[in-house]
Amino acid sequence: MTKSFRSLTLVSALTLSAFTTATQADEITLRAISAFQPNTVFSEPFEVFADRVNENGAGIVQIDVIGGPDAMPPFEIGNALRNGVVDMANTTAVYHANLVPEGLAMTLTSLSMSELRANGGYDLLDGIHREKAGIHWLGRLTENVPYHIYLSDAPENLEFEGLKIRSVPIYQAFFKGLGINTMQTSPGEVYTALERGTIDGYAWPATGVFDLGWQEKTKARVDPGFYQVETGVYFSEKTWEKLNDEQRVFLESQMLQIESESDRLIPLAAADIARQTEEGIAPLSLPEAEAAAFIEMSVEEGWKPVLAANPEAGPKLREMFSK
Secondary structure (H helix, E strand, C coil), rough: HHHHHHHHHHHHHHHCCCEEEECCCCCCEEEEEEEECCCCCCCCHHHHHHHHHHCCCCCCCEEEEECCCCCCHHEEEEEEHHHCCCEEEEEEEHHCCCCCCCHHHHHHCCHHHHHHHHCCHHHHHHHHHHHHHEEEEEEECCCCCCEEEECCCCCCCCCCCEEECCCCHHHHHHHHHHHCCCCCCCCHHHHHHHCCCCCCCEEEEEEECCCCCCCHCCEEEEEEEEEECCCCEEHHHHHHHCHHHHHHHHHHHHHHHHHHHHHHHHHHHHHCCCCCHHHHHHHHHHHHHHHHHHHHHHHHHHHHHHHHHHHCCCCCHHHHHHH
């Protein structure tokens, strides 16, 4: 029996029914899974969301977080939502890009969630999620945090060609354009891969490196950053359709409140960048012209898989998700 199968079996055993009725009233308890380890920077916004729902939602809805990446591998959460194994998840569209490649638009965008809700971008992408994967995108938990390339050594002359970098679908096209050899591994395997020299580095946000202990195997960070982190709350559409109007409106209001607080991550990212320098992670800043070309390539290459996956809606997504 594989570890992946054992994990899914565990979750299935814990979640036999679609809902747990907390009282004989309409209050329900939703089973949630997180793609991120508890008490880390990308778990914290969802923990706040769940705590607020449980505090304010008595008699309406409650959330039971049944586990993190140890209970279910992050790349399997999309299928778990589609099949109704769990009701909701704290995850990222990057992890279910095999089901909804258009979801990568959320990482490529430079617009805020309030802008995407106003211009129709949110509705368009949520509709694609529902149609393709039976997933409802409730909203975004993380923005305003860029990604960086981190290296296990600090070379005197940085050359991307031939580097082996831990990657996920959102970086694939961009990194291949740089000549990087991409390697997909779960976050839990990165430390060992760095230790063994299986990879030369990894792409990760400006914050969160210390949560995972990766600074011990990291010597350099490439500047500038690119894209912006997207994590969000995703529902099994089967579950969402079973909720009554009061429950949906309540959850949407809690989501909008969290989205309105997204600026809180900016100082956290700045503090982590400063700490990286203090602990010996050297910034490798590209010259101005190279940096501009680097950013331009990241955008152009990043949109290619989205446009290829959906020639009809892809151009509209790019229009709505770009300034």
